């Protein structure tokens with residue numbers, strides 16, 4: 001029993017380092033599906049063996065902990081220390097980061113040289129990683145491992161800043177299912193959506209870097225973060241999930 005508890009605890013610790021919580025990824029994938037053309041969605045669904053994009057959106061967080069996909073462990077985030085200021089200026093992770101991974105996956109799918117099984121895996125990774133890059137603490141500091149080393153008090157409970165931003169704050173903002181989030185956020189005009197999808201992953205990560213800097217400054221250790229904090233960041237949480245979904249759709253629309 002104690003072994004099981006230790007295992008579960010260590011799994012929780014490890015998982016918290018990797019992603020928007022499951023809800024965030026589901027919302028991003030759902031918004032993307034609702035912004036794809038019928039023909040692109042049909043090709044993608046066929047590649048996923050009839051499953052939806054939501055169904056596979058969290059696969060990579062589990063996969064990165066298996067020996068087969070261990071090489072993808074660093075692909076979920078970037079690290080930018082305060083002195084570096086931007087991702088462009090930052091020292092890059094040798095095993096790849098979320099921006100490099102997304103750009104490489106797009107090239108591999110574009111090449112047309114993948115088998116169907118290989119392309120399915122690349123597609124599942126892409127769906128996950130475009131979500132991750134819009135989770136601000138996935139562009140956090142190296143010194144505290146993207147907020148995993150920074151403890152804050154949130155509604156009286158000790159939390160890692162990273163997991164607060166992956167999961168807790170999403171659940172605090174709205175107690176909605178992923179499909180309710182998707183329906184409530186997907187309301188922009190086509191013109192507003194076109195503006196959001198301009199640019200490249202290298203541009204988009206810089207937005208997350210700036211957001212992370214703002215969040216570090218506002219998340220003082222020792223202070224009890226609660227209603228004011230949630231109210232202040234509600235528009236940011238909504239925005240990041242929405243633009244993650246729209247940009248994922250834009251990438252996939254070009255590929256399929």
Ligand SMILES: [Zn+2]
Pocket residue numbers: 018019020060061076128132
């Ligand atoms: Zn992840």
